[in-house]
Amino acid sequence: MSLKTSSVTSKGGRPERKKPAVPDVVGTALLGVVGAVAVFMGLGYGFMRDENQIGPGFLPVLTGAFILVASLAEVARLYFSSGTRGGALMDAAERAEEEAKAAARKLKEESGEEKDTFGRTSAERNRAIVKVFFALFVALLLVPVTGLLLALTAMVLVIVLWVERKPVVPSVLISFGGLAAVYLIFVQILGVPVPQGMLGLI
Template sequence: MTFSRDTARIAFSAVLAVVGAAAVVGGLGYGLTNDDGTVHTGFLPAVAGGAVLALALVDVAQSVRSARRAMPPGEPTSAGAGDAGSGAEDVDVLGRTASRRNRMLIVVLGIVLGAVLLVPLIGFLLSMGALMLAITLGVERMRVRSSILVVVIAIAVVWLVFGQLLGVPLPTGLLGLI
């Protein structure tokens, strides 16, 4: 367990604690019980939110304790001890370093986001085809011919199974092609 991961876990649990607190407030706003004392709309969110708040705070406390235990006394607590920081030696079977993999992840996330945003413009199948080509050629550097083949087959199968056999109305976008 590294310091940076503990910090991330603490941050995550802290966010959950805030969400829990917000749910309690929201639940109270909706009302916990009806006039006859029966459960109303806000009861479950308030109770579950309270439990999330309490458990998240316990988790924060446990993570802080484990981070302190992992840190030998007198050692600086700066970042750099994290996973990414040890990237110089961390190379996968394809020879990619940790920092390169992190960049790839960000690029893939961007491509997926871009493809979903493109759906209203060029349609679902073309967006997904572009997504696959961008990843296989741009990120993974696979062979052009085999990448195109895989993409064409995959999109054709999706069009046939979902679009034709199952009758799913896949959006065609402003272009209105497929």
């Protein structure tokens, strides 16, 4: 019978910190790398113009910085959060985690192979990560041709269809709905110039 890790150490009664899972740390760190790359590329486009005008690299820098900071904060939380968690919100999160584990165990018992709550095996999850980074790499190559917004929209569409295997119509609606929202807010309302590429569409 396996015993849960005690939340109190034998010395001083302090909460024992749980060692984070390596895949969680690696995955979060890779997101941070993506954010750093976006910041670097955005600075290459120009963050600000003369007379304090927003440059074409403003949006990539802003987005990349957010991803980078959020990833670093999550890595810090993984390493420094204690084993004890309190509060109704965390209790609900722990219950959801237990339900997810129970669903994964049920799937494993039914199929004989360990799967997550989405029915994916470890190999399928690993392939999904490779597909996401491949889509991101292709999107970066498309930016000089199609522009930033269209390249990101194509990336989202490919991820939803190819990686998540969602139906075509909802995937298209989600992708182009996001494009319309970003274009309206950042380009039309805020006046943020974004790289349009050789096509010069949006």
